[in-house]
Amino acid sequence: xxxxxxxxxxxxxxxxxxxxxxxxxxxxxxxxxxxxxQAEEGKxxxxxxxxxxxxxxxxxxxxxxxAAWQIAVNRHAVHILPSPWGxxxxxxxxxxxGLLFKYVVASLFRVTWGFSLAAILAIPLGLIIxxxxxxxxxxxxxxxxxxxxxxxxxxxxxxxxxxxxxxASIFLIFLGSFFxxxxxxxxxxxxxxxxxxxxxxxxxxxxxxLIFRVLYPSVVPQLLIGLRITLGVAxxxxxxxxxxxxxxxxxxxIVDARNAGNRYDLVVAGMVIIGVIGLLLDTGMxxxxxxxxxxxxxxxx
Amino acid sequence: xxxxxxxxxxxxxxxxxxxVEHLSTVFTRDGKSTPVLQDISLEVSEGEFxxxxxxxxxxxxxxxxxxxxxxxxxEGTVSIDGEIVRGPDPLxxxxxxxxxxxxxxxxxxxIGFGLFKLSRSEREQRVAYYVKMVGLQGFEEAYPSExxxxxxxxxxxxxxxxxxxxxxxxxxxxxALDSITRHTxxxxxxxxxxxxxxxxxxxxxxxxEAVQLADRVVVLSARPAVIQQIVNIDIAHPxxxxxxxxxxxxDGILQQIGLAHKI
Numbered sequence: 001x002x003x004x005x006x007x008x009x010x011x012x013x014x015x016x017x018x019x020x021x022x023x024x025x026x027x028x029x030x031x032x033x034x035x036x037x038q039a040e041e042g043k044x045x046x047x048x049x050x051x052x053x054x055x056x057x058x059x060x061x062x063x064x065x066x067a068a069w070q071i072a073v074n075r076h077a078v079h080i081l082p083s084p085w086g087x088x089x090x091x092x093x094x095x096x097x098g099l100l101f102k103y104v105v106a107s108l109f110r111v112t113w114g115f116s117l118a119a120i121l122a123i124p125l126g127l128i129i130x131x132x133x134x135x136x137x138x139x140x141x142x143x144x145x146x147x148x149x150x151x152x153x154x155x156x157x158x159x160x161x162x163x164x165x166x167x168a169s170i171f172l173i174f175l176g177s178f179f180x181x182x183x184x185x186x187x188x189x190x191x192x193x194x195x196x197x198x199x200x201x202x203x204x205x206x207x208x209x210l211i212f213r214v215l216y217p218s219v220v221p222q223l224l225i226g227l228r229i230t231l232g233v234a235x236x237x238x239x240x241x242x243x244x245x246x247x248x249x250x251x252x253x254i255v256d257a258r259n260a261g262n263r264y265d266l267v268v269a270g271m272v273i274i275g276v277i278g279l280l281l282d283t284g285m286x287x288x289x290x291x292x293x294x295x296x297x298x299x300x301x
Numbered sequence: 302x303x304x305x306x307x308x309x310x311x312x313x314x315x316x317x318x319x320x321v322e323h324l325s326t327v328f329t330r331d332g333k334s335t336p337v338l339q340d341i342s343l344e345v346s347e348g349e350f351x352x353x354x355x356x357x358x359x360x361x362x363x364x365x366x367x368x369x370x371x372x373x374x375x376e377g378t379v380s381i382d383g384e385i386v387r388g389p390d391p392l393x394x395x396x397x398x399x400x401x402x403x404x405x406x407x408x409x410x411x412i413g414f415g416l417f418k419l420s421r422s423e424r425e426q427r428v429a430y431y432v433k434m435v436g437l438q439g440f441e442e443a444y445p446s447e448x449x450x451x452x453x454x455x456x457x458x459x460x461x462x463x464x465x466x467x468x469x470x471x472x473x474x475x476x477a478l479d480s481i482t483r484h485t486x487x488x489x490x491x492x493x494x495x496x497x498x499x500x501x502x503x504x505x506x507x508x509x510e511a512v513q514l515a516d517r518v519v520v521l522s523a524r525p526a527v528i529q530q531i532v533n534i535d536i537a538h539p540x541x542x543x544x545x546x547x548x549x550x551x552d553g554i555l556q557q558i559g560l561a562h563k564i
Contacts, residue, residue, distance in 0.1 A: 195401040198371055203415035203464065204391035213414075217405040296404035296446045 082265040087272060090265035099253070103270075104277065106249040107238050110166060114173025115234045122178045123223060126185020127215070136186065143179060151176035151237050155244050169241035169249075176237035177230045184226025188219035221294050228285035235278050250274050317344040318500050319368065319468070324377035326363055336525040337363050341377070343519060343528065350494060350501045352511035355521030355529075356558060361504045362472050364526070368502060369395055369470045381468070391415055393468040394461035400477070402445045402457050408432065409441045411456055415464035431459040434493065451482040455489065462493065468500040475510070487513055491538060508558070512551045513540055520557050530557050 066084045073083040082090070094100035129136045151172045162168040192215065200214035242251025250270050257266035288294070326338040337360040345351050353361045366372040368379050370388040379386040381393070394415075395401070402411050412431050416424045432441055435455040445453050454474060461469055471490075475483040487510065494501060505511050511518045518532045532554060536546055 195397045196403060198389070198395065199397065199401045199403070201371075202369070202389040202391065202393075202395050204389075209417070214403070217403070220405075292444065294405070296444060 079264075082268050086265040087268045090263070090269040091273070094253075094266065094269060100273070103248060103250050103253050104273065106246075107242065107251070108277070110169045110241070110246075110249065111173055111231075111234050111238045113166075114170040114238075115177050115231060117170070118174045118177035118181055118230075118234075119227065122181035123185045126182045127189050127219065129182075130186040130189030131215075143182065147179045147183070152240050155241065158241075159245055164245055164247070166246065168245040169238060172241040172245070173234045173237050177234045180230045180233060181226055184223060184230070185219070188222035188226070189215070191222065192218045221289075221296075224285070224288055224294065228282065228289075231281055231285055232278065235274075235281060239274055250277075318347040318349070318381065319343075319345040319502070320380045321364075321368060322378050322380070324364070324367060324374045324379065326360070326367060326372070327375045338367070338374075339525040339527050341526070341528055343531075345500060345502060348498045348500055350503065350514060350516045352515035352518045353502065353504045353521060354506065354508055354511045354518055354554065354558070355526060356523050357506055359521050359524050360526040361506070361521060364521070365395075365470050365472055365502060365504050369393060371395075391464050392466050393470060394464060394466040396454075396457050396461050396469060396471045396474045400445075400450075400453050400457065402453050402460065404445050407442050407444055408437055408448070408456055411445070411460050412463050414460055427463055431463045434462070435459040435489070449482075450478050451486060454478060454486060458490070458493065462497065462499075466499065468502065471501065471503045473505055474503075476505070476507075483510075490514065495538070508551055508554050509542070512547060512554065513542060518554060520554055530554075 069081075070084050073079065073081060073086075091100065094103075129139060154172055154175055155168075158168040158171045162171055196214050196218055197210070200210050205213060238249065239251035239254070242249035243255045246252055247256075250273060254267050254270040257263040257270065321341055321343040324338060324341040325336065328335045328337055341364060353364060355361050363372065367374045368386070370379070370386045370390065370393075373387075389395075403414065406414065409428050409432070412428045413424050416427055419427065428441075432438055435458060437452060437456060437459070440448065440452065445456065448456065457474070458469075475486050478486060491514065503511075503514060508518075512534055515534055518534060520529045520532065521527070522529045532550060534550060536544070536550075540547060
C-alpha cells in the first residue's frame with residue numbers, strides 16, 4: 001500500500017502538485033521514497049491507468065464491504081439484517097411496482113416546497129435584519145428560543161393545523177430550514193468587510209446599486225454554504241415527517257415496509273435510496289461553489 | 302540648513318483645493334468618549350502630494366475618513382473647492398489598506414466598477430487604458446485571488462484612477478506589501494502622479510515612505526492628535542534616498558515623533 005502510493009506520488013510531477021496540496025500525506029510519502037524515473041512516454045499512460053484505479057478505490061472498498069455483508073448474512077441462521085442481494089431485489093420490486101419513482105418524487109416535492117419557501121422568506125429577512133441592527137436586537141431572543149426546537153417536535157401541531165398530507169410535511173421542512181437560513185443570512189451581512197461597502201459608496205452607488213453590486217455578491221458564497229447545509233437538514237426532516245404525517249414518500253416507505261409484514265429488505269432499500277439522493281443533492285449544491293466568480297470565498301488564502 | 306527653518310518656511314501659495322478647518326472628532330463607545338482628533342487645520346493645494354504620518358493609532362486614518370466624507374467630524378469642517386464635504390464622492394476616491402478590490406469581479410470588472418454611467422465602448426476603452434497603465438495586461442480576465450499583493454494594489458489604484466477623480470485618498474496602501482514590492486509601488490505611484498497630477502492625501506506610518514513621496518509631510522501627535530509640524534520636502538524627484546538632505550529631513554521627523562536615531 002505504502003509502496004504503491006509512493007510510486008504514484010512521484011510518477012507524475014506536474015499533475016500531482018495539485019493533488020499533493022490536497023493530500024499532504026501522499027506528498028510526504030512521495031518525498032520520502034524515490035522510485036526509478038519512468039521513461040517519458042510510458043508516463044502519461046501509466047498515470048491514466050493509475051488515476052483510474054485511484055478513483056475506483058472507494059468503489060472497490062464498498063464492493064468488499066458488500067461481499068462481507070452478504071457472506072455474514074448467509075452464514076447466520078437468524079436474520080437480523082437483509083442481505084445486500086435481498087436489498088437489490090427489494091429495489092427491483094419497488095421499481096416494478098412503480099413505487100420507487102413515485103416515493104422519490106413525493107419526497108423531493110415536499111423538500112422542494114418546504115426548502116424553497118424557507119429560502120424565499122428567510123434570506124431576504126435575514127439580510128435586512130443583518131443590515132439594520134435594531135430588528136436584530138428585537139428578534140434575536142425569539143430566534144434563539146425557536147432555533148433549538150427540533151422540527152419534529154412540531155409534528156403534532158403540524159397535523160392539527162394541516163391534517164395528514166403534503167402541507168404538514170412541507171410545513172415541517174419549512175421550519176427545519178427557516179431558522180438555519182435566517183441565521184446564515186444575518187451572519188453573511190455582518191461579515192461583509194466595511195471596506196467593500198465604503199468603496200461602493202465612494203464610487204457613487206445609490207442604495208439599490210449598493211445592494212445588487214456590493215452586498216449581494218459579497219454574501220452569495222456564505223449563503224450557498226448555508227443553503228447546502230440546510231438542504232441536508234431538510235432531507236433529514238422529510239424522512240422523519242413522512243414516517244408520521246403522510247402516506248407516501250421514502251420515510252413512509254420505511255415505516256410501511258416494516259408494518260406491512262416486516263419487509264426489512266425494503267426498509268434498507270429505502271435507506272439506501274435516501275442516502276444516494278442526499279449525496280446527489282449535496283453534490284449538486286457543491287458544484288455551485290465551483291463557479292468562477294464565487295471561488296474567491298472558498299479558497300484558503 | 303536646520304530643520305526648524307524648513308519646517309517654518311511657508312507652503313507655496315496656491316489656491317487651496319482641500320481645506321480642513323478646526324476639525325475635531327470624538328468617538329463615543331459605551332458612554333465613554335475618546336477624543337481622537339483635536340482642532341486640526343490644514344490646507345492642501347491642487348496637484349499636491351501630502352503625507353499624513355504619526356504614531357500608530359493616533360487617528361491618521363480617522364482624519365482621512367473625515368476628509369473623505371466617510372465619517373462626519375464632531376466639530377469643524379472639511380471643504381473641497383470651497384464646498385463643504387458631506388459624504389463620499391466619486392471625484393475623490395479612496396484606496397484602502399485592506400485591499401478593497403472586489404474579489405467577485407475580474408480585473409476588468411474591478412477597473413470598470415465605477416464607470417457605470419459611461420457607454421459600453423467608452424467603458425471598455427477606459428478599462429483597457431488603465432489595465433495598461435498599471436501593467437496588468439494579460440490579467441484582464443483574472444480574479445483578484447489569482448493576483449499577487451502588489452498586483453492587487455495596482456488594480457485598486459487603477460480602479461480609482463479610472464473614474465478620473467480630482468483627488469486620491471490613500472490609506473496605508475502599501476502597508477501589507479513586502480519591502481521590495483513596496484519600493485516598486487512607490488515608484489509607480491509617483492510615475493502615475495506625475496502624469497495625471499491628482500491631488501493626493503496619503504496616510505502612512507512609514508516615515509521613509511512619506512519623505513520619499515510627499516511634497517509636504519504632516520506630522521500628527523499621539524492621540525488625541527494635533528498637527529505637530531508640517532515639513533516641506535524640498536527635494537526634486539527622483540529623490541536620492543541617501544542624500545544628506547533626505548536623511549536630515551527624515552531624521553528630523555523621526556525626532557518629532559520622539560523616536561531615537563538608533564535602534
